[in-house]
Amino acid sequence: MRRLAAGMALLLAAAALLPIVGGPYALRIGMMLAMYISLASSWNLLGGMAGYPSFATAAFFGVGAYTGALLQGAGGPLPLAWAAGGVASALVAFVVGWVVLPLRGHYFAIASLAVVIVLRQIATNWTDLTGGGMGLNLPVLALGPEAQARMIYAAQAVVAVLATLVSVVVAGGRLGFSLRCIKQNETAAGMLGLNTRAAKATAFVLSGAIVGPAGAIYASSVSYIEPGDVFDILLTVEPIIMTMLGGVGTVFGPLLGAGLFLLLEQTVWASFLSVHAAVLGVLVVVLALFLPDGVLGRFRRARA
Amino acid sequence: MLAQILINGLILGGLYACIAAGFSLVWGVLNIINLLHGTLVVAGSYGAWLAWRYWGLHPLVALPLIALASAGVGAAIQAGLLNRVVAAPVLITLVVTFGLDLVANNALLLGFGADYRSIRPTWTLGTAVIGGLRIPLDRAMAASVALAMTGLLWLLLRRSWLGRAIVAVRMDADAAGMMGIRVRRVYVATFALGTGLAGAAGALLGLVFPISPLQSEAYLGTAFTVCVLGGLGSVVGAAAGGLMLGLIESVATLYFGAEYASVTSFVLLIALLAIRPDGLFGRQGFA
Secondary structure, eight states: OOOHHHHHHHHHHHHHHHHHHOOHHHHHHHHHHHHHHHHHHHHIIIIISSSOOOOOOOHOOOOOOOOHHHOOOOTTOOHHHHHHHHHHHHHHHHHHHHHHTTOHHHHHHHHHHHHHHHHHHHHHHHHHHOOOGGEEEEEOSOOOOHHHHHHHHHHHHEEEHHHHHHHHHHHHHHHHHHHHHHHHHHHHHTTTTTTTHHHHHHHHHHHHHHHHHHHHHHHHHHHHHOOHHHHHHHHHHHHHHHHHHTTTOSHHHHHHHHHHHHHHHTTTTTGGGGGHHHHHHHHHHHHHOOOOHHHHHHHHHHOO | OOOHHHHHHHHHHHHHHHHHHHHHHHHHOOOOOOOHHHHHHHHHHHHHHHHHHHHHOOOHHHHHHHHHHHHHHHHHHHHGGGGGGTOOOHHHHHHHHHHHHHHHHHHHHHHHHOOOOOOOSSOOEEEEEEEEEEEEEHHHHHHHHHHHHHHHHHHHHSHHHHHHHHHHHHHHHHHHHHOOOHHHHHHHHHHHHHHHHHHHHHHHHHSOOOOOOOGGGHOOOOHHHHHHHTTTTTTHHHHHHHHHHHHHHHHHHHHHHHHGGGHHHHHHHHHHHHHHHOOTTTTOOOO
16 A cells, blocks of 8 residues: 555656656646546546446536636636536536436446437537537637646646545545445345435536546647537547556556556557547457456456 | 328338347347447448449349348357357446447448448339328338338247247346257347348438448437337337337427437437336337
C-alpha cells in the first residue's frame, strides 16, 4: 500500500510538472491521458464495481460538452461553464438512471445505448439551440495557444484527480461495498436490506458528474463541436476497453488501462488512420477472449 | 390519408420483422446480443448492389446466394469466436460482438465509402393506384418476401429436426445436451440462421432504401426496438413487433416529421423497457 501511495505521489508530481517542462505535444498527450482516466474511472464506478454494462458515457460527455459550449458562448466564465457541464450531466444521469437502472443485463445495456442515440438525434434536430448537424462554434479564448493548452491540460488533470479520488473513496466505503454486493447477487443484496436502487443511482450520478466536465473542457479545447463528435458511440466503448485493459472493478485498473490505451493509440493507430476502428475492434475481441480480467487481474493471478 | 399511412406502415413493418427475426433468435437462444447485426444487414444490401451492378441480377434473385453467404460468415464467427464466450458475462459478449462490428463496418467503409448507393433494377412493378391509394408494388413485394421468410423461420423452428433442437437448447441447454443434442453445433446453426436472415433482409432493404455503412446503427436499433415491442425470442413476437413499429414510425413521420421518426422509436424503446421489459405480450416460449 505504501508503494502504491508513493507511486501515486510520483504520478501527481509528474502531472504537476508537465505544464512547466513539457512542450505542446506532451501537453496534448497529458490532456488526453487525463480525459481517458476520467472517462474510464467514471465508467468503472457502475460498470466495473456493480457489473452494470453501461453504454451511457457518451451521453454524459455530449451533455457536458453542449452545456459548457452554450454557457461559454453566452459569455459565462470558463470554470463555471465546465462545472455546469458536470451539473447538467449529473442531472441527466439522475433522470435517465431513474428509468434505466431498474433494468438488468442486456436490457440495461441497450437502454443506456439508446439514451446516447436519442440525445444525439435531439442535438442534431434541435437546430435553434445546438446548431444541429452544422455544429456549434465556441468563442476563441483570449489566450495564446500555449497558455490555452496549459490551462486545458490543467483543467482535465484536475478532473482526472477528482475522478480518481472519487474512485478511491467509493471503493473503500459503504457505496463500494454495496456496488460489489450488487455485482455478486443483486436480489440477495436487496433482500438483506441494501438499498440497491440508491447505490446504483449514486454511482450513475457520480459518473455523470465526472464525465460532464471532461466533455465541457473538451469542447473548450476544440472550440467546435457537433452531435456526431461528442455523442460518438466510441466515447462509450473506449472507456470500457481501457477499464478492461487495466482491470475491471479495481481503482487503479482504469488508470493503468487509460495509459496503455493511449500508448496503443499513439503508436499503432497513428500509422493506420483509415482502419483505426478495425484495429480497435480486433483489440477489443482479443482482449475479451484472452484477457477478461485485465493486466492487473493477470498480474494478481500470476502472483497468487 | 389514414389508409395510406397504414399501407406505408405495413410495408415498413414487414421489412422490420425480417430484420428483427434473426436478431431475436440469436438473443433468445444464445443469450447474445449481436451488435454486428446491423452491419450484416448493410453487408447484405451491398451484396445485392454488387450482384445488380456487375451481373445485372435482381435483388430477389441474388437473395438466396446472399443469405447463404452471410449464413456461412455467421457460422464461422460462432464456431471460431462466440462459442468460446457463450456463457461469459453480458459485458464480454457485448464487447466481442461490438469489436466485430467495428471491424466489419470499417471494412465496408473502406470498400464502398460513406456515400449512399441505390439499386435500380430494370424490371420493376411500378406503383398501383387503387381508389386514390398509392401502393409501391416493389416495396410491397419486398415486404411480402420479408414476411414470408419470417414465416419460414417459424415453420423451420416448429417442424424441422433442427428447429426442435434449437427450441430445446433454448429451453434448457444442459438437458438438451444430455438428450444427445450437440449444443455447440446447434449454437453454430442458430447464429448462422440469424446472420443469414440478416443478409437476406439486407438484400430486400437494398431494393427499398439507400445503402450506406452509416445505416447499420439504425437497423440495429430497429432490431432492438422490435424485440422489445414484440417480446424477446419469439418469431411471432418479432413479426407483430415489426409491423407495430412500422405503423408507429409512419404515424410519427406524419405528426413529427421524418427527422423525428427514429427518435420516436428509440424513446418508445426506453419507455417500454422501463414499463414492460418482457415486451407487450409478455414472455412467450420460442415459436
